[in-house]
Amino acid sequence: MNSLPKISICKGRPREFDLETALAAALRVFWKNGYEAASMAELTAAMGITKPSLYAAFGNKEALFHKALDLYEREKLAYMTSAVEAPTARAVAERLLRGALEMQTSTCDPKGCLGVISTAACGVEAEPIKAEVMKRRASSEAAIVRRFEQAKADGEFPEGLEPAALVRYLFAIMQGMALQGGSGATCAELRQLVETSMAVWPTK
Amino acid sequence: MNSLPKISICKGRPREFDLETALAAALRVFWKNGYEAASMAELTAAMGITKPSLYAAFGNKEALFHKALDLYEREKLAYMTSAVEAPTARAVAERLLRGALEMQTSTCDPKGCLGVISTAACGVEAEPIKAEVMKRRASSEAAIVRRFEQAKADGEFPEGLEPAALVRYLFAIMQGMALQGGSGATCAELRQLVETSMAVWPTK
DNA sequence: AGCTATTCATACCGAACGGTATATAGTGAC
DNA sequence: GTCACTATATACCGTTCGGTATGAATAGCT
Structure with a gap:
């Protein structure tokens, strides 16, 4: 509850991948295979991250799809x-x-x-x-x-x-x-x- | 595929289900869910038979789909x-x-x-x-x-x-x-x- | 240095997947 | 009745599924 001294991004260890880049990679996998046929294994491989990183950053498969869908509508539609x-x-x-x-x-x-x-x-x-x-x-x-x-x-x-x-x-x-x-x-x-x-x- | 005589012409135990009826039930499952989302469990439940009976009668999932596709084209297309x-x-x-x-x-x-x-x-x-x-x-x-x-x-x-x-x-x-x-x-x-x-x- | 917070990598979970081994039950032929 | 043959039911196979527990690594804060 103290003041905000700096523009500190966050405390912990910084993530080693870019959210948008990873999301774009996930979008391509969903786009190519559809939601169900896109496995977490293929998604993580394409995104270049591990499963715990994915779940920490995006929630779960369905939430990841929603965010990918947002990106799709924003950029492609x-x-x-x-x-x-x-x-x-x-x-x-x-x-x-x-x-x-x-x-x-x-x-x-x-x-x-x-x-x-x-x-x-x-x-x-x-x-x-x-x-x-x-x-x-x-x-x-x-x-x-x-x-x-x-x-x-x-x-x-x-x-x-x-x-x-x-x-x-x-x-x-x-x-x-x-x-x-x-x-x-x-x-x-x-x-x-x-x-x-x-x-x-x-x-x- | 051949005619179904009242008196069984082959030797072994006669099957207890009708091939065409079971195939029609399988077709509805594929039709509703698509090939991949149609699980063997749902297929056998809809067809009213067990998995070994299904595999003995139709081969495997892909062969079953092909036969269902034949029926679809013949009756619906x-x-x-x-x-x-x-x-x-x-x-x-x-x-x-x-x-x-x-x-x-x-x-x-x-x-x-x-x-x-x-x-x-x-x-x-x-x-x-x-x-x-x-x-x-x-x-x-x-x-x-x-x-x-x-x-x-x-x-x-x-x-x-x-x-x-x-x-x-x-x-x-x-x-x-x-x-x-x-x-x-x-x-x-x-x-x-x-x-x-x-x-x-x-x-x- | 210590503490806290967050990420990363490995290894694992229970469930569901497609597919089968096995044993039993029902049929015609002899 | 016995044999050959096939369908049935149960229980199981290895793999993959989506999702996590765990602990080490890396950062900021005090």
Whole structure:
């Protein structure tokens, strides 16, 4: 309860690894294998630390996944939050599709989408994980729906196309792209998918 | 695999369970959990048999999955092979989408698609499984591509739309539908997805 | 120096994993 | 009845799973 004399970081022995670097390595393992198939052994090996260090720094496997998911959304899904700033619904869709394409065709990241991988299949133990990812996805979707409702008010859509339905349709394409990207589709094939989707995008 | 005569034709003690029934139960477990998350304990419990009986009858977990996958394609994916008989590419697409919708909205089957679930994420042990499912999907896709090439020759498509690209686009939507169906989307939402996809389907 | 706090490395925990050895029980053939 | 054969049930195998107890090492504080 004494005063704060210095900017003392902490008392004990300093950790010998960088939190962010280790978390990024963990993210890649989850991204490549999914939550359940990512074993603690593979995680610690990729992160370059031992299990007690991991548990001390991140809590447990589920907490580590949550922190990795935060990092993923912050660094890899930024295009989704910025896409709503595009001037038209069509431009929003194009930015989403091209952002997803860029992610799938990046040469240094794992293929597929962490969210898709984590919600596709899971046993009972991973259901809280699935629920959390679904919750985050729902809030992303809601933002796009709001943007499309404005677009509808601006008269951008033909009759009979609901904003929520269009968003679901657009997300289905992006989820399909992530699946195909994770199943060995080539860059060119995924680009074709984006071009086709844009070619059929409804115009008034 | 062969017929099951009332009078046992072989010598030893007759098995006390029905192969097809047990296989159908195994399929539901794989379908609900994915290959890796489906444990032998859950499989044997659902099939109502013990592990030695399972191994004697089906080989091992991977062989059981292959037989379950055969059953799945035979019973649940029949709409895919029959869809190519539709008169136009648009009708083919509609039959595929509505067939997928019917599967996702069936009240007695697990949600999602076994193929999607099995290829989305897997550790190293399940990679042969993933490869097998991808192989079968490729052959399904190839059949639709051939049908669409004929449709293109018939002048059904606008300029600039390649049959292979359209099939990839269509499959992406169906894969997205399977993902959303497995993530708790309602019947009405999935039907909306189909209607939207049909509404934007390209016409010449 | 001592004390306290934190990290690191090894070795270990109970449980669950896929897969089996073994012994018993039920069948047709002789 | 006896034999050959197969399915059943129990109990078990080695391995891997997520997660920890333990003690040595390293730092700041007094």
